[in-house]
Amino acid sequence: MKFAIQINEGPYQHQASDSAYFFTKAALEKGHEVFRVFFYHDGVNNASRLTTPPQDDRNVVARWAELAEQHDLDMVVCVAAAQRRGMVDEGEMQRNGKDATNIDPRFRISGLGQLVEAAIQSDRLVVFGD
Amino acid sequence: MSETIKQFLYLNRKAPYGTIYAWESLEVVLIGAAFDQDVSLAFMDDGVYQLTKGQDTAGVGMKNFSATYAALGDYEVKKIYVEKESLAERGLSLDDLQHLVWEDEDDDWAEKDSIKLVSREEMTAVMDGADVVFSF
Numbered sequence: 001m002k003f004a005i006q007i008n009e010g011p012y013q014h015q016a017s018d019s020a021y022f023f024t025k026a027a028l029e030k031g032h033e034v035f036r037v038f039f040y041h042d043g044v045n046n047a048s049r050l051t052t053p054p055q056d057d058r059n060v061v062a063r064w065a066e067l068a069e070q071h072d073l074d075m076v077v078c079v080a081a082a083q084r085r086g087m088v089d090e091g092e093m094q095r096n097g098k099d100a101t102n103i104d105p106r107f108r109i110s111g112l113g114q115l116v117e118a119a120i121q122s123d124r125l126v127v128f129g130d
Numbered sequence: 131m132s133e134t135i136k137q138f139l140y141l142n143r144k145a146p147y148g149t150i151y152a153w154e155s156l157e158v159v160l161i162g163a164a165f166d167q168d169v170s171l172a173f174m175d176d177g178v179y180q181l182t183k184g185q186d187t188a189g190v191g192m193k194n195f196s197a198t199y200a201a202l203g204d205y206e207v208k209k210i211y212v213e214k215e216s217l218a219e220r221g222l223s224l225d226d227l228q229h230l231v232w233e234d235e236d237d238d239w240a241e242k243d244s245i246k247l248v249s250r251e252e253m254t255a256v257m258d259g260a261d262v263v264f265s266f
Contacts, residue, residue, distance in 0.1 A: 006264075080157060112157060113161055119138070
């Protein structure tokens with residue numbers, strides 16, 4: 001089966017990202033396809049490479065990045081939601097005249113059309129959030 | 131943009147200004163309109179407050195986006211389901227909601243009501259009929 005995953009909540013505050021991670025990992029290990037993971041609302045905060053959790057806790061961002069590396073996963077952060085919340089990549093830094101970036105390179109910033117396209121192309125859209 | 135036509139249902143459950151879900155849901159609806167899918171919106175629980183008329187956000191200092199709902203007809207959104215029980219539980223009725231319409235080009239651009247009140251049971255059928263449920 002082909003899945004699209006939507007994550008609506010940030011790391012640590014909510015379990016949504018953890019649940020989505022375990023779901024995505026299990027689906028991939030069972031041989032399913034994950035067309036795209038789309039981060040929306042506060043979910044965009046899952047893409048911050050500056051996240052520094054205590055050493056005895058899981059690293060939510062690094063975990064996503066590793067999974068993406070292993071499975072060539074397409075992880076997209078909504079641009080409008082990212083701009084509101086200060087998630088910045090190189091392109092956004094240039095466009096909006098910011099002085100830094102904070103996004104992990106395994107994620108990419110793009111538009112909401114990527115979510116709609118993922119929903120059309122996939123057999124199931126699975127939403128993780130409140 | 132795409133040859134596949136799916137039944138899209140945007141499910142709105144939250145009040146308009148306490149969190150950003152309502153506004154960011156509406157942004158998906160507006161962008162999604164370009165994909166020519168068969169779109170429905172559903173409002174239940176505190177989500178019914180999103181459609182109330184006379185919203186005034188001056189006190190909370192937030193952007194009042196309620197006028198956007200009136201533009202949904204121009205985005206080919208013709209089916210807006212509102213759950214009766216959610217309205218009743220909050221002391222609301224159809225009269226408290228904006229009058230949302232769409233123009234039927236096959237009927238000399240007559241304005242037709244977009245909002246359809248449905249029972250909780252009927253809402254389950256609406257959800258069941260959708261290929262994709264965007265839950266906000």
